[in-house]
Amino acid sequence: MLDLKKIRQEPDWYKEKLATRGVEAAEIDSVLGLDVKRRELLQETEQLKAQRNEASKKIGEAKRNQESADDAIAEMQAVAEKIKGLDEQVNAVDEQLHNELSCLPNIPHEGVPVSLTEDGAKELRVVGQPRQFDFEPKHHWDIGEQLGILDFDRAAKVSGARFVYYVGLGAQLERAVYNFMLDEHMQEGYTEVLPPYIVNAQSMYGTGQFPKFKEDVYQVNGENMTLIPTAEVPLTNYYRGEVIPEGDLPIRVTALSPSFRSEAGAAGRDTRGLIRMHQFNKVEMVKYTKPEQSWKELEMMTANAENILKKLNLPYHVITLTTGDMSFTASETHDLELWMPAQNKYREVSSCSNCLDFQARRMHTQYRDENGKLQYVHTLNGSGLAVGRTVAAILENYQNEDGSVDVPEVLVPYFHGITKITKENAVPFKKH
Structure with a gap:
């Protein structure tokens, strides 16, 4: 606020x-x-x-x-x-x-590109070169379905559109990706948290989803309880209504959680694959800082998210979003976008934002400075990363002409030595 x-x-x-x-x-x-x-x-x-x-x-x-x-x-x-x-x-x-x-959004930071649409985002850097295929690269959903590790049809039968079953090595790939992400973030100084997945209306208000964006979420038990759209909500509200000891700042936390999105207004967009789901896993990073620390912490958070992509050897670029494309609570946002060969374009996998004191005012989260005066903390959040989209990028960038998928080197330990996903080993209960 x-x-x-x-x-x-x-x-x-x-x-x-x-x-x-x-x-x-x-x-x-x-x-x-x-x-x-x-x-x-x-x-x-x-x-x-x-x-x-x-x-x-x-x-x-x-x-x-x-x-x-x-x-x-x-x-x-x-x-x-x-x-x-x-x-x-x-x-x-x-x-x-x-x-x-x-219902008034946050003030954009100086230097944020001015545009009421996503057009005009500023590209900060490009990392990695897109792979040159000697065959026509397939979309990740085709790869996953042909290997039997992604089952959209049965998920639609059980739940509806925009859901998926991960099966066999598909489930193992998802698990490997988010365990790798959490391990990396903990080494970078984040404390892992396992948060609630259902929060009350005060929490949704605190991080800025309510009252303006109720149509984007799934509410349960009337209007007071909501399935989280991101772990940002329970992580950022952890200190709601509290005074944080100054010596504890900055505080850095990370969590894996499912995220639930109604995707209102997304009809016709990304109807296939893992890009736009009603339920998906995401590793979130959240920070509480003193005001003078927050811009440095934003760059560090962005680097933490980039570290995952570098170690997975996935091509990406970093952009600063326009004033009209940032989230409601952000003052500045850096997006990381992965290269998707079959789509021949970059797709967002992380948004790292500095919200300044915007959320802290809504939550009444403060600290007492060296003069004994109460000040609002600054809060930051970032995906570290969206797991399903990372899996999609791995399937597309590591695919082989015979339909198999190489396991990224850093994930092999999580696969107990398996280095390639093939039709023969993808789903053990299926007879090939």
């Missing part, structure tokens, strides 16, 4: 910055108008409370002097009724102001 006091002080600057994210000036004016109305109502309430106090004094004096206090009592009752009505108005304005302020 943005700082209302700062919006009040620099409304034109906030209008200019938020316009790059598609926010109309009228939305800022509405917030400021509600803020003015709220303060006017509070001022009127305070004046009436002063009148009520005066009336109360008159009642006390009348009783001490054994005089009639009827007029003073009637005055106090009338004032109390007015205060009650104003309090109701204040509550209504408070709720509306809170809702409108909650």
Whole structure:
């Protein structure tokens, strides 16, 4: 959430910055108008409370002097009724102001490419060269289905579209990938966490999914409980409502979890394969830092995500997203995009974002600085990485003409020495 006091002080600057994210000036004016109305109502309430106090004094004096206090009592009752009505108005304005302020995105950092679409992203670096095939590379879903390690048809029968069964060495590949990711991140100083997969509405609000993006999630047990769209939610809310000891910062945590996405509005896009699923595994990285640390930590987090791809020897590039393409809570985002040979293009596998104090304000997560003053922490999050998309890239980049897939060298220990996935060893219970 943005700082209302700062919006009040620099409304034109906030209008200019938020316009790059598609926010109309009228939305800022509405917030400021509600803020003015709220303060006017509070001022009127305070004046009436002063009148009520005066009336109360008159009642006390009348009783001490054994005089009639009827007029003073009637005055106090009338004032109390007015205060009650104003309090109701204040509550209504408070709720509306809170809702409108909650729907304003974060301010983009200086240097973020300005565009209301994804066009215009800045390419920071290209790592690795796409493999030159001497045969027509297949899509990962064709490779997986032909080997028998990905079963989309039975998943559709059991659950519906955009689900998959990983079978045999397919399941082992998925497990190898996320275990490798977790092992790497722990060596880089992250603490592994196994978080809840269902969170309450306050947690979804804290990280910015609610109230604006309810259609993107799966809610259970009414509206208060939600299947997590990413482990960012339970990891970032871990310290919600708490004051973190300054000496503990920065805090770095990582987790593997399933992620559940309704993919509202994704009809017709990536209908085949592992790219856009309703349920997928993801290894998440989350950091809590002091403000002066957060930009350095963003670059470190991006490097941590890149390390996985380098060790898997998968070609990728890093881009800085545009103002219109960043997530709601981000001030700057670096995307890592993997090369997919069959599609002949890069596809996102990680987003690393600095959210500054935007989420911390919503969650009331603070630390006490060296002067004893409470400050909001900065929060960062990044995929380290989306597991299914990484598996898809391995299948496509490591495929052979005979339909087999080589196991990346760093994953061989997780395969107990198996170096190639073939029709003969892919699914042990199938007779070939």
